[in-house]
Amino acid sequence: MFLSLIREWALTPVNNYRLFHNFTRQDFFAQFTASVGGFLWLFLTPIVHIIIYSFVFAYIFQVRAPAGFGETSFVLFMMIGYLPWFAFADAVGKSTGLLLEKAPLITKVKFPVQILPVVGSVIPYLTHGIGFGILLLYLATQGYLSVSWLLLPVIFFLQFLFTLGLVAILSALCVFLRDLQQLVTLGVTIWFFLTPIIYPITMIQDEAVRELFLLNPMHSFVNLYREIVLLGEISLIHLYIIVPVSLLSYVIGGWLFMRIRLAFGDVL
């Protein structure tokens, strides 16, 4: 039972390729189809955030990239962590509305509902993946390119799986518990400040507290991106964290979603 559900969950985008493709295309273009600015708006939020954080932290507070990262400017250091984070935050933040918005569809049309969290996670990763890609291209021309960059897609994909699991759980629970919408928004903000993105973790003096940050998988992801891009090396400890955590999140999230999806019709 467990295995067949997981199998179905994992194969959803493959077995329903046409639907997946059409959904993704539609939702992707729906983000900006009615606006004049078009897809530029998608990048506006992260860019403005980066400018604000650069101003506050790099200019006012004079935060510097930690010693291990050499001469890298703090703005670059921050952006490498912030752009993948934004994909994560965007996906999780929108997760609570995924099923509620599509309620008429879910109650009236029989289709593989599990495709909705997948599409809902793919789109932010697609959008902000483009932004991240542009930044990487720029860094590649600045002489940062190294063999270890080959790991970047793997890490990014693991982060996607991690996100997808969370999105599946949150979207499904929100059908039963709409209060989650507010809680998730708040939770993402807290999570953001608890992840060393706009500050280097080295600014935390207490060794014990720093150890606690290892409980936050997003910290490991952010750290891995920075190490790979800027230093061309990785700390294995972070890899050891994210591989099982991502797979676990993906499997448990998928299983939970598949378990309770049949009840959606009654509640929505």
Add this chain to the structure above:
Amino acid sequence: MPRITVNNLHKDFKIYERPQDRLWEIITRKPRHRLYHVLSDISFALPDGQSLGIIGVNGAGKSTLLKLLVGTLQPTSGEISIEGQVAALLELGAGFHPEFTGRKNIYLNASLLGVPDENIAELENDIIAFSELDYFIDRPVKTYSSGMFVRLAFSIATMVRPDILVIDEALSVGDMAFQRKCVERMNQFRAERKTMVFCSHSMFHIQELCDIAIWIDQGRIKEIGESDKVVGHYEDFCNSKKTYNSIREDLPEELDKKAEADEAEAEPTVQDCRINSLTVKDIHGNTIDELEPLSSVVMEMEVEVLKDGIEGNFGFAFMKSSEEPHASFLTTEIDSVEKGPFSKGDRFTVSLTVNNFAMRVGEYYVLGGLADKSGLLWYETKFSRQLSIKPTKGVGPIIMDSSWTVRRS
């Protein structure tokens, strides 16, 4: 081999007083809901190639049954087995994205209905042609009128050629011309021996399009059988219920005895009177459902007045469909006929003889009823069974009583 088999189907909804009760129930495992039985004990089998109509008053559980068949709801207990691909029109245009053009929406909608990859492009032109959207197909769906919206949705759902088509009230929208197209399309479906499940308040459509009808009342099957019969009984029940509801409780047995509606059906309208029967006979008094052109037809109905002080005119009409009269007869200008005020309990047997019936081809229904003083508003009407005209030689829709003279000069 039945396409659809339903066995002992039950569906309950859990009703929670407050939304948080649902949460507490999950946590404490202590029930905090009331059960509402939407459907109980539903069993039937629908053979391949037959179409099924579901009728019943609002809230009887029709839509829930359709959702269970389609699979968007899960039964509380019981089994549903369905052979083949199902396309459902439970809500027209569910899944349309308002910002996108009709053309783009075709793709998503068709893939939701499970069309194989390569076929959508093939079907695209047919869908656009059938929906008659022309130029609008490349405009965002949000600019569509509700009729256009429905036309597009219906075109997509029927164009994808499912084995089983499930439709909820789809025909109650759109203009007459499009409704006719829809009926044609659905008849084509039947001709192809596809299976159809159809729920509607239009008894005319149910009779036209369905072989079997299920009458659901308060979540249970009240009657199942040939659509003509079930519709007849249902109509009679509706009319009687409306009339007597305020006076006394329903007496279904008694009403069932009264129901001689096998012969006819009626549209439920105002509860001032009741047409107890409507028959079409030849001049010898034999009930007929086939008619020779230029013969004489006698239409006869029994009208019972249920309210004091009604004034009105009797009328008959030959109808092509429920909305389309081809010939009408009213007593407004006939001074010899009694026009009321009638009193409650008055019964009339009204008959009208039409000489030299002039329609040459086609199928008609006879409508009989009592209209108000002006002749514009029907108090009550009833439809006969379908009356078909025997084929004759010749062309054109009309035949006229005529005599020839050919002289050599």
